[in-house]
Amino acid sequence: MSVLIFIDVAEGHVKKASLEVLTYGAKVAGQSGTTAEGVVLGSVTEDLSALGKYGVKKIHQVNNEILNHFDAQVYTRVIAQVAGSTGAKIIIFSNNVDGKAIAPRLSARLKAGLVSGAVALPDTTNGFVVKKNVFSGKAFANVSLNTNIKIISLSPNAYKTEATQGIAEIIPFNATVEASRVKVVAVNKASGEVPLTEAEIVVSAGRGMKGPENWGIVEDLAHSLHAALACSRPVADAHWRPHNEHVGQTGIAIAPNLYIAIGISGAIQHLAGVNRSKVIVVINKDPEAPFFKAADYGIIGDAFEILPKFTEAVKKMKGVA
Numbered sequence: 599m600s601v602l603i604f605i606d607v608a609e610g611h612v613k614k615a616s617l618e619v620l621t622y623g624a625k626v627a628g629q630s631g632t633t634a635e636g637v638v639l640g641s642v643t644e645d646l647s648a649l650g651k652y653g654v655k656k657i658h659q660v661n662n663e664i665l666n667h668f669d670a671q672v673y674t675r676v677i678a679q680v681a682g683s684t685g686a687k688i689i690i691f692s693n694n695v696d697g698k699a700i701a702p703r704l705s706a707r708l709k710a711g712l713v714s715g716a717v718a719l720p721d722t723t724n725g726f727v728v729k730k731n732v733f734s735g736k737a738f739a740n741v742s743l744n745t746n747i748k749i750i751s752l753s754p755n756a757y758k759t760e761a762t763q764g765i766a767e768i769i770p771f772n773a774t775v776e777a778s779r780v781k782v783v784a785v786n787k788a789s790g791e792v793p794l795t796e797a798e799i800v801v802s803a804g805r806g807m808k809g810p811e812n813w814g815i816v817e818d819l820a821h822s823l824h825a826a827l828a829c830s831r832p833v834a835d836a837h838w839r840p841h842n843e844h845v846g847q848t849g850i851a852i853a854p855n856l857y858i859a860i861g862i863s864g865a866i867q868h869l870a871g872v873n874r875s876k877v878i879v880v881i882n883k884d885p886e887a888p889f890f891k892a893a894d895y896g897i898i899g900d901a902f903e904i905l906p907k908f909t910e911a912v913k914k915m916k917g918v919a
């Protein structure tokens with residue numbers, strides 16, 4: 599029996615979330631006295647063996663042209679084969695978009711209990727209990743898994759990546775890969791320097807910016823920090839910004855290391871999508887804005903005065919002014 603970790607890849611590159619699940623999975627394997635193994639689908643341009651430094655001993659790679667395009671149904675069937683062949687009893691995903699699509703399907707297929715959105719290592723003192731976020735991150739639930747096979751999907755940014763030393767053995771896996779039943783008719787890629795869900799830093803703005811013509815100073819700050827851009831829902835609804843930047847309960851949920859919220863009031867529906875950020879900085883001219891309660895750092899003032907100074911200071915600090 600081993601712990602099997604799904605290594606999520608986009609355009610041949612290992613996603614940041616995968617490094618977290620590798621670290622987490624290696625710790626889970628350590629707890630259970632077994633080894634951590636990875637599974638990667640499709641071709642990868644990086645040196646996979648280097649992922650051994652996150653604690654994974656073997657990586658099973660299913661290299662098939664069909665798998666270069668994500669399809670949750672096809673991926674589920676292939677991962678089930680790898681899990682069966684390796685005898686994995688614990689399977690771990692990131693609770694990102696791909697993990698959310700595969701883990702429940704795999705759970706049904708393998709009749710395995712699933713905890714989605716885990717935030718800590720399982721407590722194995724009395725059974726197998728996994729802590730997870732509930733109610734948009736306002737509470738925790740401890741879920742006991744008692745199925746033979748257990749699946750955990752880890753909340754992005756809930757577990758710190760740790761790299762030591764080690765080389766993983768790459769093992770080609772010969773799986774039966776069926777053609778997708780889904781026909782992709784178009785792919786609309788979000789523009790922007792950094793994908794929102796992968797970004798370490800997110801600069802986000804709301805209705806306080808008054809109109810789309812004022813986003814230049816928000817973009818300047820984002821560029822200076824090499825950050826992704828986000829916005830509140832009314833901003834996207836009013837077509838000031840594209841909908842793929844909308845974060846919150848009905849938008850994308852993110853968990854960057856740094857979230858800078860500019861002219862956003864901090865409504866509960868907005869916070870639901872950003873409150874797992876490591877550090878939150880709020881810029882708002884209203885000292886009573888609810889967002890300040892969730893902030894690690896707050897700047898009370900007019901964004902139109904603060905942002906150009908902020909950007910200038912960042913550039914100066916980076917030596918690019």
Ligand SMILES: Cc1cc2nc3c(=O)[nH]c(=O)nc-3n(C[C@H](O)[C@H](O)[C@H](O)COP(=O)(O)OP(=O)(O)OC[C@H]3O[C@@H](n4cnc5c(N)ncnc54)[C@H](O)[C@@H]3O)c2cc1C
Nearest residue numbers: 804805806830831846847848861862863867868883884901
């Ligand atoms: C079912 C449901 C789901 C929802 N889902 C989402 C969601 O996913 N994401 C989301 O964002 N919202 C969502 N909402 C909407 C949410 O309730 C709020 O209405 C929204 O987040 C408010 O957006 P805002 O903060 O940009 O605007 P406002 O509430 O208008 O706040 C603007 C803020 O800007 C500040 N400000 C104004 N001028 C300046 C200035 N010059 N400098 C600095 N600060 C300034 C003001 O003090 C104020 O705090 C949802 C609502 C519902 C009912």
